[in-house]
Amino acid sequence: MTEHVWVGKARLVEHRCGVCGRKIDAVTGVMNTPPLPGESMLQPGDLTACVYCWSIGVWQEDGTVRTATPEECEDVPDWVRLQIARAQSPAKPS
Numbered sequence: 001m002t003e004h005v006w007v008g009k010a011r012l013v014e015h016r017c018g019v020c021g022r023k024i025d026a027v028t029g030v031m032n033t034p035p036l037p038g039e040s041m042l043q044p045g046d047l048t049a050c051v052y053c054w055s056i057g058v059w060q061e062d063g064t065v066r067t068a069t070p071e072e073c074e075d076v077p078d079w080v081r082l083q084i085a086r087a088q089s090p091a092k093p094s
Helices: 078-088
Strands: 006-016 023-031 047-049 056-059 065-067
Antiparallel strands (some): 056 065
């Protein structure tokens, strides 16, 4: 059986990553089902990752993302942690 995923994009209130300082103004989400009409793709408390430094952040009610605490990262699946570690590793010369 083939599983389907839905990819959505949303604009954020422009702000800076709390770790690397890069500008963040959009997010892409991957989920099993699309949000209902009028429902936001992200809900306050949802986790996200900075596309530049891969730090974990938490979506806020005001449309910004703050750096997650270690406790908030405890539920991040191991496969996601592995992908983040790979993304944060320096590129190896070819």
